[in-house]
Amino acid sequence: MTEAAVDRLSQGMKTRRAVLSDAHVERSEAGKTELDAPFQVLITEAAWGHVWSRPNWSKRERSMVTIALLAGLGHYEEMAMHIRATARTGATEEDVREALLHVAIYAGVPAANHAFKIAKQVYAEMGQGESA
Incomplete structure (x- = not known):
């Protein structure tokens, strides 16, 4: 190496x-x-x-882009891991919401719909957000 x-x-x-x-x-x-x-x-x-x-880019910006890409590609397990990581990257629940709204327009409503479902579950597990 x-x-x-x-x-x-x-x-x-x-x-x-x-x-x-x-x-x-x-x-x-x-x-x-x-x-x-x-x-x-x-x-x-x-x-x-x-x-x-x-x-x-900041870790926050990379976090939002990563979450949107993973959601758009249907890689929800990895997306959930990166939503958990927002506790350390500085991306807020509002940031994630905005990223997933972009997913709805550019990758499709079904992808975003499932991504929102997973995001709510993750935030509930983390004990934060509307779903907590």
């Missing part, structure tokens, strides 16, 4: 922990196997060490 890759991996782990929480990352790391270890390195390096660590 090159020095730059090691730096991206280190920065990625730092950013991943800041956004998703130490507990989440520890669970993920504990569950990795020989099969998915290279994938874990890839996402930590590329997603967290490169994209999420760039200075141009």
Whole structure:
């Protein structure tokens, strides 16, 4: 692994922990196997060490875009994880609502409808929001 890759991996782990929480990352790391270890390195390096660590957008902005993309693509489990992460990124329930309204227009009402359902469940679990 090159020095730059090691730096991206280190920065990625730092950013991943800041956004998703130490507990989440520890669970993920504990569950990795020989099969998915290279994938874990890839996402930590590329997603967290490169994209999420760039200075141009705040964690809040990245959080909203990520939630909207995951909802629009129908990746609701990942979307729920990123809604939980808003406690650390600064994205508010209102931010998430606005992102999901965009999903309704640009990715379709059914995708947004299900995303709102999941978001309400996640906020209820977190003990906040209208649904709590």
